[in-house]
Amino acid sequence: xxxxxxxxxxxxxxxxxxxxxxxxxxxxxxxxxxxxxxxxxxxxxxxxxxxxxxxxxxxxxxxxxxxxxxxxxxxxxxxxxxxxxxxxxxxxxxxxxxxxxxxxxxxxxxxxxxxxxxxxxxxxxxxxxxxxxxxxxxxxxxxxxxxxxxxxxxxxxxxxxxxxxxxxxxxxxxxxxxxxxxxxxxxxxxxxxxxxxxxxxxxxxxxxxxxxxxxxxxxxxxxxxxxxxxxxxxxxxxxxxxxxxxxxxxxxxxxxxxxxxxxxxxxxxxxxxxxxxxxxxxxxxxxxxxxxxxxxxxxxxxxxxxxxxxxxxxxxxxxxxxxxxxxxxxxxxxxxxxxxxxxxxxxxxxxxxxxxxxxxxxxxxxxxxxxxxxxxxxxxxxxxxxxxxxxxxxxxxxxxxxxxxxxxxxxxxxxxxxxxxxxxxxxxxxxxxxxxxxxxxxxxxxxxxxxxxxxxxxxxxxxxxxxxxxxxxxxxxxxxxxxxxxxxxxxxxxxxxxxxxxxxxxxxxxxxxxxxxxxxxxxxxxxxxxxxxxxxxxxxxxxxxxxxxxxxxxxxxxxxxxxxxxxxxxxxxxxxxxxxxxxxxxxxxxxxxxxxxxxxxxxxxxxxxxxxxxxxxxxxxxxxxxxxxxxxxxxxxxxxxxxxxxxxxxxxxxxxxxxxxxxxxxxxxxxxxxxxxxxxxxxxxxxxxxxxxxxxxxxxxxxxxxxxxxxxxxxxxxxxxxxxxxxxxxxxxxxxxxxxxxxxxxxx
Amino acid sequence: xxxxxxxxxxxxxxxxxxxxxxxxxxxxxxxxxxxxxxxxxxxxxxxxxxxxxxxxxxxxxxxxxxxxxxxxxxxxxxxxxxxxxxxxxxxxxxxxxxxxxxxxxxxxxxxxxxxxxxxxxxxxxxxxxxxxxxxxxxxxxxxxxxxxxxxxxxxxxxxxxxxxxxxxxxxxxxxxxxxxxxxxxxxxxxxxxxxxxxxxxxxxxxxxxxxxxx
Numbered sequence: 001x002x003x004x005x006x007x008x009x010x011x012x013x014x015x016x017x018x019x020x021x022x023x024x025x026x027x028x029x030x031x032x033x034x035x036x037x038x039x040x041x042x043x044x045x046x047x048x049x050x051x052x053x054x055x056x057x058x059x060x061x062x063x064x065x066x067x068x069x070x071x072x073x074x075x076x077x078x079x080x081x082x083x084x085x086x087x088x089x090x091x092x093x094x095x096x097x098x099x100x101x102x103x104x105x106x107x108x109x110x111x112x113x114x115x116x117x118x119x120x121x122x123x124x125x126x127x128x129x130x131x132x133x134x135x136x137x138x139x140x141x142x143x144x145x146x147x148x149x150x151x152x153x154x155x156x157x158x159x160x161x162x163x164x165x166x167x168x169x170x171x172x173x174x175x176x177x178x179x180x181x182x183x184x185x186x187x188x189x190x191x192x193x194x195x196x197x198x199x200x201x202x203x204x205x206x207x208x209x210x211x212x213x214x215x216x217x218x219x220x221x222x223x224x225x226x227x228x229x230x231x232x233x234x235x236x237x238x239x240x241x242x243x244x245x246x247x248x249x250x251x252x253x254x255x256x257x258x259x260x261x262x263x264x265x266x267x268x269x270x271x272x273x274x275x276x277x278x279x280x281x282x283x284x285x286x287x288x289x290x291x292x293x294x295x296x297x298x299x300x301x302x303x304x305x306x307x308x309x310x311x312x313x314x315x316x317x318x319x320x321x322x323x324x325x326x327x328x329x330x331x332x333x334x335x336x337x338x339x340x341x342x343x344x345x346x347x348x349x350x351x352x353x354x355x356x357x358x359x360x361x362x363x364x365x366x367x368x369x370x371x372x373x374x375x376x377x378x379x380x381x382x383x384x385x386x387x388x389x390x391x392x393x394x395x396x397x398x399x400x401x402x403x404x405x406x407x408x409x410x411x412x413x414x415x416x417x418x419x420x421x422x423x424x425x426x427x428x429x430x431x432x433x434x435x436x437x438x439x440x441x442x443x444x445x446x447x448x449x450x451x452x453x454x455x456x457x458x459x460x461x462x463x464x465x466x467x468x469x470x471x472x473x474x475x476x477x478x479x480x481x482x483x484x485x486x487x488x489x490x491x492x493x494x495x496x497x498x499x500x501x502x503x504x505x506x507x508x509x510x511x512x513x514x515x516x517x518x519x520x521x522x523x524x525x526x527x528x529x530x531x532x533x534x535x536x537x538x539x540x541x542x543x544x545x546x547x548x549x550x551x552x553x554x555x556x557x558x559x560x561x562x563x564x565x566x567x568x569x570x571x572x573x574x575x576x577x578x579x580x581x582x583x584x585x586x587x588x589x590x591x592x593x594x595x596x597x598x599x600x601x602x603x604x605x606x607x608x609x610x611x612x613x614x615x616x617x618x619x620x621x622x623x624x625x626x627x628x629x630x631x632x633x634x635x636x637x638x639x640x641x642x643x644x645x646x647x648x649x650x651x652x653x654x655x656x657x658x659x660x661x662x663x664x665x666x667x668x669x670x671x672x673x674x675x676x677x678x679x680x681x682x683x684x685x686x687x688x689x690x691x692x693x694x695x696x697x698x699x700x701x702x703x704x705x706x707x708x709x710x711x712x713x714x715x716x717x718x719x720x721x722x723x724x725x726x727x728x729x730x731x732x733x734x735x736x737x738x739x740x741x742x743x744x745x746x747x748x
Numbered sequence: 749x750x751x752x753x754x755x756x757x758x759x760x761x762x763x764x765x766x767x768x769x770x771x772x773x774x775x776x777x778x779x780x781x782x783x784x785x786x787x788x789x790x791x792x793x794x795x796x797x798x799x800x801x802x803x804x805x806x807x808x809x810x811x812x813x814x815x816x817x818x819x820x821x822x823x824x825x826x827x828x829x830x831x832x833x834x835x836x837x838x839x840x841x842x843x844x845x846x847x848x849x850x851x852x853x854x855x856x857x858x859x860x861x862x863x864x865x866x867x868x869x870x871x872x873x874x875x876x877x878x879x880x881x882x883x884x885x886x887x888x889x890x891x892x893x894x895x896x897x898x899x900x901x902x903x904x905x906x907x908x909x910x911x912x913x914x915x916x917x918x919x920x921x922x923x924x925x926x927x928x929x930x931x932x933x934x935x936x937x938x939x940x941x942x943x944x945x946x947x948x949x950x951x952x953x954x955x956x957x958x959x960x961x962x
Contacts, residue, residue: 022775027781029777061776062776075769075773075884076769077772208767215885219763222902237797238765240797245951245955307955686794688952
């Protein structure tokens with residue numbers, strides 16, 4: 001059913017991506033806004049405060065929000081230009097159905113008829129093939145209310161176990177590692193602790209481009225006397241002026257962490273008191289890292305031994321410190337092991353749970369934190385509860401007013417959902433806030449699977465490259481058209497405020513989901529009148545859980561500029577810093593500061609393994625992927641904003657001159673990158689800022705520009721995160737420009 | 749209302765991450781919406797990710813104004829050098845050619861020289877300029893001297909620049925490492941070559957422990 005309309009150019013003509021630029025009153029410096037709305041950026045996990053200027057139900061510009069404490073007015077270029085996503089010519093204004101008779105493949109459909117059609121198809125598929133045959137893919141850019149509702153919709157209304165979300169591509173290795181070590185999955189510290197650290201260790205995080213505002217925290221820490229250590233295969237803008245740069249070979253992070261711990265033990269740079277009183281498992285880890293001598297660590301990581309020794313000394317002897325990492329160590333087939341290796345360094349130092357002593361992943365998506373707490377993950381129930389835990393099921397069943405047996409068991413991860421389509425087990429799919437055709441690895445497989453579906457419905461505000469495969473498209477809402485909370489990288493719950501109404505027949509996403517429930521005849525539990533009502537239930541559902549929101553209100557968020565969870569009662573101010581001495585949590589019940597029955601943190605043996613696909617004679621180069629500052633995720637929004645596309649129009653292959661020269665490639669040449677999965681032809685950018693055995697390509701583009709045609713779908717066995725950060729490729733100079741270069745604009 | 753004397757502009761190139769938030773935000777300023785007055789580019793992308801944002805330095809004796817045959821470029825008493833006055837500007841490009849920092853740009857559509865006026869509509873009413881408000885790394889900083897001295901103890905500010913024999917003093921300050929001996933930054937020195945460190949030539953190879961002398 002869901003095959004791509006034949007004429008791609010026609011779809012692009014109708015649905016874009018086209019570029020929006022400031023015109024009309026958006027260029028009129030004298031235009032007085034009707035209102036100024038304090039809200040947050042719609043993009044990354046830092047969730048900078050911003051004020052949107054609104055006139056006649058249109059966002060016409062922005063004004064820095066200087067009072068919001070995290071960013072104090074600062075914004076990256078995406079935040080500055082995000083307002084151009086509104087009133088966009090590509091905006092979906094009504095529902096569509098697939099129509100093979102029209103050249104762009106879609107015909108408008110009256111909203112209620114679209115909802116009925118979706119309900120009929122869900123009924124048809126589930127009655128014929130079982131409840132699990134209909135799957136949902138959701139996203140972590142949704143507000144927490146919506147994320148909660150998606151989980152409830154899957155588990156209570158559709159009773160399918162198969163719901164997962166795009167955080168599977170993003171935060172799950174950190175989440176799994178944190179749960180194994182601390183029993184809780186949240187950034188441990190507010191960013192203000194970075195400023196008081198003597199050493200800031202940044203592993204696999206292109207801070208300047210992916211979390212730009214964090215740069216000021218890092219630089220300010222250095223002004224205050226901190227040493228900055230950056231571990232990355234590329235000299236990123238933050239690495240350029242750090243104090244110690246460790247140019248690690250992609251996929252070898254755990255080896256480095258083990259090697260550092262080896263030196264900490266050898267030199268007795270350990271906090272024995274903390275290790276003895278607050279942790280378990282150190283001896284096993286110590287035995288494991290004994291083999292990780294500096295020599296072996298240098299051989300495996302590709303970093304000079306003297307640099308490893310220097311890093312260990314700085315880290316080992318610091319009085320305060322902050323360790324940060326991001327997708328660079330997490331996007332691996334052993335991503336959880338990398339995270340555990342990093343946490344072992346923090347635990348051995350004892351520098352956690354006090355001022356200037358911190359550890360955190362830098363969460364990627366806008367609601368990367370909140371979106372992974374309340375039940376849209378395949379194995380989770382609200383309040384960061386476990387779907388396989390009978391007590392947890394009983395509690396949520398009581399909140400929802402159903403029998404615990406009615407809640408399905410754990411489903412499978414986002415990539416596995418596509419494999420189950422291949423196996424014929426999943427026949428129907430609903431997506432929201434997820435563009436897997438661009439964002440999942442080995443995406444020719446993803447495209448084939450979408451074509452194989454019996455029925456596919458997409459809720460979206462623009463027709464994403466994935467939604468092009470849909471049988472029915474429902475017009476959802478942009479960030480500024482709804483309200484609700486999100487949790488930032490710091491664990492700060494903040495409030496997104498509505499600036500404008502949805503245009504045309506577009507609806508707020510939670511209304512669409514409830515309309516489907518109503519059409520299915522199962523509207524009980526889906527009659528919320530506002531995000532505030534959903535939040536009230538969410539607070540109750542989270543009560544007593546690890547991610548306890550029960551004491552958070554919209555009003556308290558506004559008054560305090562956000563509330564850090566856990567916040568278990570109305571008079572509780574929230575918890576900016578986790579794991580403080582004497583702190584209470586519902587698992588330890590006062591026995592200790594970590595979220596285990598004995599209150600102690602866990603050292604976990606972190607095992608090194610090479611990447612799932614290592615280089616060989618056929619494919620001798622490592623490919624690593626990532627982001628650029630002017631684009632965000634799959635580009636559904638940012639590839640439609642002219643000034644952002646101008647900044648960095650299309651992906652380039654970063655390649656070191658030593659490698660480029662050997663292959664006869666010069667700067668600006670078209671080059672073909674090939675793996676066992678596929679190939680893409682892009683222009684080369686010859687730079688000395690990358691390891692000579694590695695090339696880098698950013699992933700925000702679709703179609704023939706998509707590097708995910710090449711990447712590998714190997715996943716971490718625990719977190720199920722794909723290994724975006726390393727696979728084996730070969731590269732050669734192209735005889736000429738690829739066909740697409742003349743046919744399509746850069747963003748298309 | 750003039751820009752308060754205590755509020756100063758500081759540029760710290762060591763902090764710039766090339767994100768172009770300043771460039772994008774500049775084009776949102778009410779007095780020149782859609783036009784950015786900031787240029788930002790890599791110094792030498794092959795070798796480094798170092799980028800440099802160019803904002804108007806607001807010279808004490810602005811060369812742009814001195815070479816203007818139409819007397820179109822005015823400096824207000826608070827030291828801010830303004831965009832050319834539209835009725836006067838004859839689009840001769842003298843200022844574009846003469847500015848030692850390369851700041852003024854000719855808007856050919858409007859036949860008007862346009863340049864950074866330190867967001868006069870904002871700074872004259874107590875707000876910060878757009879660029880320094882949003883700058884994620886605070887490479888562009890607007891505040892008091894006391895604030896910057898407290899925040900950046902490793903640096904000191906200079907506002908005197910040497911272009912060959914011309915000495916230029918500016919309202920805008922440049923942060924340099926505290927330990928540097930030079931009282932003046934001789935911009936033209938870079939034109940005549942000089943010693944290039946090995947690690948600068950190929951920092952990645954140097955960090956990998958590879959000898960680049962071979």
